[in-house]
Amino acid sequence: MKLTINGRAREVDVEPEMPLLWVLRDVLDMKGTKFGCGIAQCGACTVHINGEPVRSCAYPVSAAVGQQVTTIEGISRNSSHPVQVAWVEHQVPQCGYCQSGQIMAAVALLKKKPRPSDTDIDSAMTNICRCGTYARIRTAIHAAAGGNAAAKKA
Amino acid sequence: MKTTSFKKSRRDFLVTSAGTGGGIALGFHMPSAFAQKVGAAEAANVNIWVAVNTDESVVIKYARSEMGQGSMTSAPQLVAEELDADWKKVRIEYADTNQHVRMKRAWGDMASVGSRTIRMSQEYLRKAGASARAMLVAAAANEWKVPAGEITVSNGVISHAASKRRTTFGKVAAAAAKLEAPKDVVLKDPKDWKIVGKSMRRIDIPASVNGTQKYGVDTQLPGMLYAAVAQCPVFGGTAKSFDDSRVKSRRGIVKVVSIDDGKAVAVVADNWWRAKEALKDVPVEWDFGANGNVSSASILQYFKDGLVAPEAAVLPNRKGDTDKAFAGAAKVLEAEFFTPYLCHAPMEPMGATVVIKDGRVDVWASTQSGEGTLAAVAGALKTSTDNVYVHKVQAGGGFGRRGGSNDFGRQAALIAQQLPNGTPLKTLWTREEDTQHDFYRPLAMYKLKAGLDAAGNVVGWQTRIAAGSLINQLANIPLKNGIDGPAVEGFDDFPYEVPNQRHEYIQRRTHVPIGFWRTVGWSQTPFAREQFIDELAVAAGKDPYEFRRKLLENEKKPLGILEAVAKAAGWGKPLPKGVFRGIATTEPYGSFTSAVVEISVSDQGAIKIHRVVQAIDCGYAVNPDNIAAQLQGSTVFATTAAMWGEITLKDGRVEQGNFDNYRMLRMREMPKVEVVLAPTGGFWGGVGEPGQAPFIPALCNAIFAATGKRIRSLPLKNQGFTLA
Numbered sequence: 001m002k003l004t005i006n007g008r009a010r011e012v013d014v015e016p017e018m019p020l021l022w023v024l025r026d027v028l029d030m031k032g033t034k035f036g037c038g039i040a041q042c043g044a045c046t047v048h049i050n051g052e053p054v055r056s057c058a059y060p061v062s063a064a065v066g067q068q069v070t071t072i073e074g075i076s077r078n079s080s081h082p083v084q085v086a087w088v089e090h091q092v093p094q095c096g097y098c099q100s101g102q103i104m105a106a107v108a109l110l111k112k113k114p115r116p117s118d119t120d121i122d123s124a125m126t127n128i129c130r131c132g133t134y135a136r137i138r139t140a141i142h143a144a145a146g147g148n149a150a151a152k153k154a
Numbered sequence: 155m156k157t158t159s160f161k162k163s164r165r166d167f168l169v170t171s172a173g174t175g176g177g178i179a180l181g182f183h184m185p186s187a188f189a190q191k192v193g194a195a196e197a198a199n200v201n202i203w204v205a206v207n208t209d210e211s212v213v214i215k216y217a218r219s220e221m222g223q224g225s226m227t228s229a230p231q232l233v234a235e236e237l238d239a240d241w242k243k244v245r246i247e248y249a250d251t252n253q254h255v256r257m258k259r260a261w262g263d264m265a266s267v268g269s270r271t272i273r274m275s276q277e278y279l280r281k282a283g284a285s286a287r288a289m290l291v292a293a294a295a296n297e298w299k300v301p302a303g304e305i306t307v308s309n310g311v312i313s314h315a316a317s318k319r320r321t322t323f324g325k326v327a328a329a330a331a332k333l334e335a336p337k338d339v340v341l342k343d344p345k346d347w348k349i350v351g352k353s354m355r356r357i358d359i360p361a362s363v364n365g366t367q368k369y370g371v372d373t374q375l376p377g378m379l380y381a382a383v384a385q386c387p388v389f390g391g392t393a394k395s396f397d398d399s400r401v402k403s404r405r406g407i408v409k410v411v412s413i414d415d416g417k418a419v420a421v422v423a424d425n426w427w428r429a430k431e432a433l434k435d436v437p438v439e440w441d442f443g444a445n446g447n448v449s450s451a452s453i454l455q456y457f458k459d460g461l462v463a464p465e466a467a468v469l470p471n472r473k474g475d476t477d478k479a480f481a482g483a484a485k486v487l488e489a490e491f492f493t494p495y496l497c498h499a500p501m502e503p504m505g506a507t508v509v510i511k512d513g514r515v516d517v518w519a520s521t522q523s524g525e526g527t528l529a530a531v532a533g534a535l536k537t538s539t540d541n542v543y544v545h546k547v548q549a550g551g552g553f554g555r556r557g558g559s560n561d562f563g564r565q566a567a568l569i570a571q572q573l574p575n576g577t578p579l580k581t582l583w584t585r586e587e588d589t590q591h592d593f594y595r596p597l598a599m600y601k602l603k604a605g606l607d608a609a610g611n612v613v614g615w616q617t618r619i620a621a622g623s624l625i626n627q628l629a630n631i632p633l634k635n636g637i638d639g640p641a642v643e644g645f646d647d648f649p650y651e652v653p654n655q656r657h658e659y660i661q662r663r664t665h666v667p668i669g670f671w672r673t674v675g676w677s678q679t680p681f682a683r684e685q686f687i688d689e690l691a692v693a694a695g696k697d698p699y700e701f702r703r704k705l706l707e708n709e710k711k712p713l714g715i716l717e718a719v720a721k722a723a724g725w726g727k728p729l730p731k732g733v734f735r736g737i738a739t740t741e742p743y744g745s746f747t748s749a750v751v752e753i754s755v756s757d758q759g760a761i762k763i764h765r766v767v768q769a770i771d772c773g774y775a776v777n778p779d780n781i782a783a784q785l786q787g788s789t790v791f792a793t794t795a796a797m798w799g800e801i802t803l804k805d806g807r808v809e810q811g812n813f814d815n816y817r818m819l820r821m822r823e824m825p826k827v828e829v830v831l832a833p834t835g836g837f838w839g840g841v842g843e844p845g846q847a848p849f850i851p852a853l854c855n856a857i858f859a860a861t862g863k864r865i866r867s868l869p870l871k872n873q874g875f876t877l878a
Contacts, residue, residue, distance in 0.1 A: 014425075015405070022427035026380065031372040032365020034550070036501050037585040041813040044501055072365035084363040091355060091779060094787055095222030096362025097369060097501040097550030122822035128813060130501050130551050131222045132790025134824035136783070 006074025016062035043127030046101035094131035206327035217261035221552035224780035225271035236283030269840025293330035353779030370520030375578035388806035392416030460620030467636030474654030479614025483605025496595035502550020506566035520549035522557035530560035554670035593669025596622030600682035610694030643675030684738035684851030719769035723750035736855025740847035745839030763825035773837035788845030
């Protein structure tokens, strides 16, 4: 199967029903995308398919053929995406395990809504964080949104 | 802990030029085999905690674990402070577990449990920094032939003002490493701290935002195989047989094995998903043993019996005569409280990667106790601890799950043992396996009784606790005088001034494995204690805050934090129509925490949390922003537990399996949390767990204020409440 991951062509020989998560992690050794629940509940495995957030633990790899797959490794070089910058600035992560998924969800949200309201954040950010970093995630999303707006003005 | 081998050791240090130890000053034994590499070739180990590279980077060892609690940053702050290092040049590395074991636990306690990293290590960490600083200064003094006392140090730069000479840590470190550690060091006055007390950014955060943070689950080794496991659904049961005929010729499947006398069956494959899928098609005939008919109902009856059984142990803080006090009281109140089993559910499921090669065992695991995992693996493989190397990595949450039992390491080792020599194996659990094979927060029941005199003074208080014993059941240590310390937290050092007191404990042991769950006894006992205090206040016709104040008037720290939270929350000031508040106070893990919660409750029972004020006095606040993060996170953890948390049993097995029926709080439900840091100095308290302790009773007291309903049993979803 031919895949496009972070703009790069990859070829994998796996069962079509294998979830994209396990192709990324165990076949391609891309470990940034995490396994949390396996039933699309927690969002630790969130990646983008053509820019849309998708829970890769319940997404068969065959469905990704011909689509643009983006993972946490692909959103910026050197952690320079405004969401990543805001995440560090506001010291969001605790254990950090869910944060790849949280960041992917936030990046997708900001693409759709560059200045999201709290309600927008509530409906888009459904990933679970057991450490309880939600308040800082919210603050960081607002900060990243502000940063984007400033960049556009300049 | 003796220093008799110092002479010999010292000679060996000179031979290897690997460094010297803070051994004498710190009271650590320093074995002769110590020869440690710290990265750069020309690095010098000033002592076991501090190494300086020629590029001026300072490596500070971190001996415990990082699972999000932040102490991998805050503990080294203590070392760097006394060292007068330039924090920007500090790098932090885990201390090596194998070396630690061989060096007779040179780095002290390696476990991150009980909110103890700072409070239990602060003295030897600060002394390690001060000792290293003194040696660096002595090396400069020797070179310049000036008295060490005339030398100053700032940001890793060593200066002698009179001769206008300057040098740096990196230039004198090699010479310093050859010197003897000072016998004694003087620690800084807290008012002179420059690094401690500052919100240094967490060193592990940058890797958590770009996918490069390595957790146990991320270990990747050449030729690695993967195992998926199924443990007997009924705790204590075993596999009689299994049938691998449907899967053994499937793509990628290597082997199906049974381990640990049949406690688990595992499929080994070239990819974890293949292993997990194949496991579904391996029928196992289980022998459930004696516990196949145990249910939550039968367990509850057993605990209820414990509330009245005559053989309970009495805690040593017994005072006066409660029976007499109750007989003479104007009012006597009684109430029972129930807290359920809870699962830890860290986001990273259990697992470990193990390679056994020619007698050497390498383990990569997300653990809260590197040496505990090491010992568990050595025990499972019946080998010396000297042969086991546990490589610590960031843990994807811990909350107590990865500290006490180390079952994940033991199991991974036993499966790896069945593979050819040198085959790396990663064992990983499904979320369902994680939920159904935890070591659960012990179930507990409480029966409280108290008497008030006509003026509303509390004249007597009686407590009966029926709960599992972590000390006896998990740690396998006989109970001293029949009392389990964790189960009686909050009652053993009862802060309220009551002339007649009697607190009792009775152990309840079931087949359900129990473990340390974040905030341990303090996650449960305040639910009973702090609601009952409220009930007494109401019965006495007094304000719950003022009522507590009076009972705490001789307890300076508990009173101080109670007043701090009340002030910050504006206790007594009018609230918007329909909004009600509750308060609670606790004394967990060397700290003092109080909370005020403001809520409204709809006619349908939907609770809206408008505001949470969490206050802590942890003595010294090493990294304030991290403490705030811990209190915010603790509030989330506690809200999840209060609203939805329960593990129930049917036919001997756990009924919950994944996040769809073991519910977690999400973003849209996140309450507004205000954190009040009120450190009064002079002591070191924990910060990772104390924030949970007062929250649930404060919430429940607010529910009473709003609805007139007392909460006797958790979770709230079973009492007709939802979270708006």
